[in-house]
Amino acid sequence: AQSVTQLDSQVPVFEEAPVELRCNYSSSVSVYLFWYVQYPNQGLQLLLKYLSGSTLVKGINGFEAEFNKSQTSFHLRKPSVHISDTAEYFCAVRETSGSRLTFGEGTQLTVNP
Amino acid sequence: DAGVIQSPRHEVTEMGQEVTLRCKPISGHDYLFWYRQTMMRGLELLIYFNNNVPIDDSGMPEDRFSAKMPNASFSTLKIQPSEPRDSAVYFCASSLWQGSGELFFGEGSRLTVL
Numbered sequence: 001a002q003s004v005t006q007l008d009s010q011v012p013v014f015e016e017a018p019v020e021l022r023c024n025y026s027s028s029v030s031v032y033l034f035w036y037v038q039y040p041n042q043g044l045q046l047l048l049k050y051l052s053g054s055t056l057v058k059g060i061n062g063f064e065a066e067f068n069k070s071q072t073s074f075h076l077r078k079p080s081v082h083i084s085d086t087a088e089y090f091c092a093v094r095e096t097s098g099s100r101l102t103f104g105e106g107t108q109l110t111v112n113p
Numbered sequence: 114d115a116g117v118i119q120s121p122r123h124e125v126t127e128m129g130q131e132v133t134l135r136c137k138p139i140s141g142h143d144y145l146f147w148y149r150q151t152m153m154r155g156l157e158l159l160i161y162f163n164n165n166v167p168i169d170d171s172g173m174p175e176d177r178f179s180a181k182m183p184n185a186s187f188s189t190l191k192i193q194p195s196e197p198r199d200s201a202v203y204f205c206a207s208s209l210w211q212g213s214g215e216l217f218f219g220e221g222s223r224l225t226v227l
Contacts, residue, residue: 034215043117043204043218090156094214099144100169101216103156 002027002093006104014112015083021076021107023091033074034092034101035065044090050074061085081111115139119205119219127227131193134222137186138207146216147180147190148204156204162188163210195226 007022025031032051036044048059055067065076074091091104118137126132138145146161160170165182173180177196182188192199202223206216 032214036216036218041220043206043220044216045218046215049215099163099210099214100158100161101146101214102158105155 002031002095002098002102004091004093004102004104006089006091006107008107009105010108010110012110012112013081016080018079019077019081019085019109021089021091021109023074023076023104025072025074025091025093027072027093027095030096032094032096033065033067034094035059035063035074035076036090036092036103037061038088038090038106040087047076047089081109083111083113085109086111117205117207117217117219119203119222121222122220123223123225125225125227126195128196129194130226131191132195132199132224132226134190134203134205134224136188136190136205136219138188138205139217140186142207142209142217143185144208144210144214145182145188146206146208147188148206149201150204150221151201159190159203192224195224197226200224200226 003026005024013019034049035047037047038044048057050057050067058064063078088106094101120135147159149157159172160180162182180190202221204221206218208214208216
């Protein structure tokens with residue numbers, strides 16, 4: 001069975017600082033990996049995804065993530081955050097042969113002025 | 114496309130009442146998922162359908178919960194009778210099997226059971 005662990009429940013940063021949100025997964029088979037963002041009182045939106053190929057994936061709003069198979073990680077990064085990036089971020093994994101998406105517990109990113 | 118549409122957006126009800134949440138998936142999507150989100154448990158998958166057929170309902174908390182998908186454009190999640198611990202935000206999401214199967218979420222239905 002697949003599982004996802006987001007290592008930080010809350011990450012406070014100052015505006016224009018870099019940020020990394022950490023995600024580790026567990027699966028015995030090959031997987032697809034995703035990061036979703038949830039703004040207050042809204043549903044989840046896809047930020048980026050890794051399917052295959054280049055391990056560095058670029059998403060919307062200047063975010064990127066790197067797939068590291070040996071460390072089973074898929075950390076999300078942004079070199080300079082904005083106040084508007086304040087939201088909850090979810091890492092998710094799905095086995096390539098499956099249809100069930102498993103989410104991590106979420107990381108609340110708070111960007112302070 | 115209008116995206117995944119859920120109704121109602123907010124529901125406040127008394128304990129013991131029946132609650133029905135509705136979802137219209139994106140046209141052409143063949144998977145539909147119901148999730149529940151709470152502070153304590155995060156995002157939990159309740160049930161999902163493929164081509165209107167329930168595939169996995171192992172996440173449904175108990176017999177008070179039921180879900181149906183009578184056709185490709187409509188699904189309901191029903192709670193009867195409702196209890197205060199059912200208070201949560203319920204999300205519907207849909208996807209296509211082809212490719213990554215990216216999920217598209219609705220804006221959620223916030224349920225408060227008093």
